[in-house]
Amino acid sequence: MIAVEDVTYTYPGAGSPALLGISAVIEPGSWTALVGANGSGKSTLARLLNGLLISSEGRVVVDGMDTTDEDRAWDVRSRVGLVLQNPDNQIVGTVVEEDVAFGPENLGVPRDELRRRVDEAIAAVRLTGLERREPHLLSEGQKQRLAIAGALAMRPAYLVLDEPTAMLDADGRSDVLDVLRELQAAGTAIIHITHDLAEALLAQRVIALQRGTIAYDGSATALLADDALMNALGLEAPPIARLASALRGAGLDVGAARTAEDVVEALWPS
Amino acid sequence: MRVPVAFGQYVPVDSPVHALDPRTKMGLVAAFTFSLFLMHGLIGLALAGVLVAATVRISHVPWRIALRGTKAVMLILVITLAAHALRWNPATVSLVRLGPLAIDGPGLLTGIFFSARIVLLVVGTSLLTLTTSPVALTDGLERLMRPLERLHFPASEVAMMLTIALRFIPTTAQEAEKILVAQTARGARFDEGGPIRRAKAFGPVLVPLFVNLFRRADDLATAMESRCYRGGVGRTRLHESVMRTADWAVLCLGSIALIALGLVL
Ligand SMILES: Nc1ncnc2c1ncn2[C@@H]1O[C@H](COP(=O)(O)OP(=O)(O)OP(=O)(O)O)[C@@H](O)[C@H]1O
Ligand SMILES: [Mg+2]
Numbered sequence: 001m002i003a004v005e006d007v008t009y010t011y012p013g014a015g016s017p018a019l020l021g022i023s024a025v026i027e028p029g030s031w032t033a034l035v036g037a038n039g040s041g042k043s044t045l046a047r048l049l050n051g052l053l054i055s056s057e058g059r060v061v062v063d064g065m066d067t068t069d070e071d072r073a074w075d076v077r078s079r080v081g082l083v084l085q086n087p088d089n090q091i092v093g094t095v096v097e098e099d100v101a102f103g104p105e106n107l108g109v110p111r112d113e114l115r116r117r118v119d120e121a122i123a124a125v126r127l128t129g130l131e132r133r134e135p136h137l138l139s140e141g142q143k144q145r146l147a148i149a150g151a152l153a154m155r156p157a158y159l160v161l162d163e164p165t166a167m168l169d170a171d172g173r174s175d176v177l178d179v180l181r182e183l184q185a186a187g188t189a190i191i192h193i194t195h196d197l198a199e200a201l202l203a204q205r206v207i208a209l210q211r212g213t214i215a216y217d218g219s220a221t222a223l224l225a226d227d228a229l230m231n232a233l234g235l236e237a238p239p240i241a242r243l244a245s246a247l248r249g250a251g252l253d254v255g256a257a258r259t260a261e262d263v264v265e266a267l268w269p270s
Numbered sequence: 271m272r273v274p275v276a277f278g279q280y281v282p283v284d285s286p287v288h289a290l291d292p293r294t295k296m297g298l299v300a301a302f303t304f305s306l307f308l309m310h311g312l313i314g315l316a317l318a319g320v321l322v323a324a325t326v327r328i329s330h331v332p333w334r335i336a337l338r339g340t341k342a343v344m345l346i347l348v349i350t351l352a353a354h355a356l357r358w359n360p361a362t363v364s365l366v367r368l369g370p371l372a373i374d375g376p377g378l379l380t381g382i383f384f385s386a387r388i389v390l391l392v393v394g395t396s397l398l399t400l401t402t403s404p405v406a407l408t409d410g411l412e413r414l415m416r417p418l419e420r421l422h423f424p425a426s427e428v429a430m431m432l433t434i435a436l437r438f439i440p441t442t443a444q445e446a447e448k449i450l451v452a453q454t455a456r457g458a459r460f461d462e463g464g465p466i467r468r469a470k471a472f473g474p475v476l477v478p479l480f481v482n483l484f485r486r487a488d489d490l491a492t493a494m495e496s497r498c499y500r501g502g503v504g505r506t507r508l509h510e511s512v513m514r515t516a517d518w519a520v521l522c523l524g525s526i527a528l529i530a531l532g533l534v535l
Pocket of ligand 2: 042043044162
């Protein structure tokens with residue numbers, strides 16, 4: 001469990017806080033989407049979760065470890081993996097397997113265990129066979145999955161992804177999302193920062209930030225149904241949600257439709 | 271866009287030379303260089319030439335590539351040869367005479383000796399980088415520098431810097447290419463005017479390139495910290511080159527033989 005307790009964070013030298021009085025609990029194995037306009041504080045919150053930033057007020061506790069506790073800093077970071085938007089900027093190794101090994105190498109994991117972790121992580125993101133490939137020869141989607149593998153090799157219980165699909169094409173995007181689904185099924189909690197509400201629909205829970213505070217915390221469908229709130233948050237409903245709400249307006253309730261198949265199923269039950 | 275970036279000169283094939291530990295090869299190259307400077311006769315150099323040729327054969331490096339390094343020193347070779355062999359109006363007997371210009375026999379031999387030594391030096395040492403991948407090379411360097419850690423020399427940090435530089439050379443090259451294309455599309459010309467004008471044209475390429483590099487560095491620091499990087503202390507390695515018995519044998523016997531050769535011939 002990650003407990004964010006009344007956290008306020010002000011960047012050094014900044015006039016106003018980037019986050020103000022945030023409280024939330026992230027359960028193990030859950031899938032949370034974090035949405036909000038540019039500058040609302042999503043990335044800042046992500047960096048607070050793994051102790052890269054330390055809150056000015058309040059505290060973040062990861063499975064009982066306070067992120068301010070310097071002795072546990074490395075435990076916290078290996079427990080909460082962080083994947084950034086641009087895959088190119090976070091790949092350290094000169095070949096795929098060297099990069100995946102980077103995290104556990106830093107943790108001082110012995111060699112045979114290292115090998116096992118690296119192979120597992122590479123398999124989990126479906127890059128098996130590309131172990132010796134140089135990163136710059138991978139597609140963007142493969143690079144982003146490599147970045148995920150790099151975090152996975154540390155065996156995190158929570159994986160925070162800061163707009164992991166923003167730079168990918170449709171194929172790369174769906175590959176990454178498939179991997180995330182599999183990871184969650186295997187028990188890793190996913191905290192997915194995104195601007196794309198269609199992606200947020202994958203989550204059980206959506207947290208929306210607005211100017212550093214939590215403006216919404218609940219299910220994706222309830223958020224999508226609330227047009228006023230959506231407008232206030234500057235969020236745009238994905239086409240499928242707009243279709244569902246139009247149908248609802250016409251007296252056809254299709255329920256919590258996430259995909260076109262859901263709508264078809266609701267209208268013409270098979 | 272995929273730019274094929276073949277930096278360095280590594281020839282990725284399998285051979286007994288490739289399989290040697292980078293440290294073995296570094297040691298041998300050092301011994302070879304030392305030996306070349308000890309030698310004072312053409313017989314020694316001839317033998318060294320045979321050794322280099324044999325190594326090239328065993329390493330499966332194409333001759334064209336193995337000899338590529340000599341192109342860069344061609345001018346030096348010509349000057350060396352000329353300085354030793356050519357005489358202006360000599361009083362002594364000489365080999366060939368063309369007006370006042372003459373080629374001096376013993377001088378020519380000395381010239382050949384010095385030029386051959388340069389060629390051997392270039393070809394011999396380039397075999398190290400031709401048969402060792404940049405990654406293995408960095409790794410070998412780190413292992414060589416490791417004893418210096420006791421003197422507080424940051425060996426593994428230096429190796430990490432080299433690794434990251436190696437990692438980002440192709441990425442940066444790709445990015446430069448992209449910016450170049452983008453600026454060309456906006457009407458920038460890189461092939462016009464004198465050298466100064468051309469150099470200036472690269473400003474609009476270099477500025478965004480550097481801005482991006484700094485942004486990259488920022489992200490990279492975040493990523494490395496997130497993945498628990500805390501310097502070299504307590505770090506293990508997925509691949510660590512190990513000096514096998516064969517390595518020690520090749521290194522010891524090879525260096526002794528090379529030095530002995532240098533002393534005798
Ligand atoms: N290093 C920094 N120093 C000072 N202020 C910063 C820094 N990084 C972010 N901020 C500010 O903190 C606030 C929150 O930024 P943050 O990057 O967390 O937003 P975000 O929700 O991730 O936005 P985006 O959608 O653009 O990624 C913004 O007002 C931003 O200007
Ligand atoms: Mg952000």
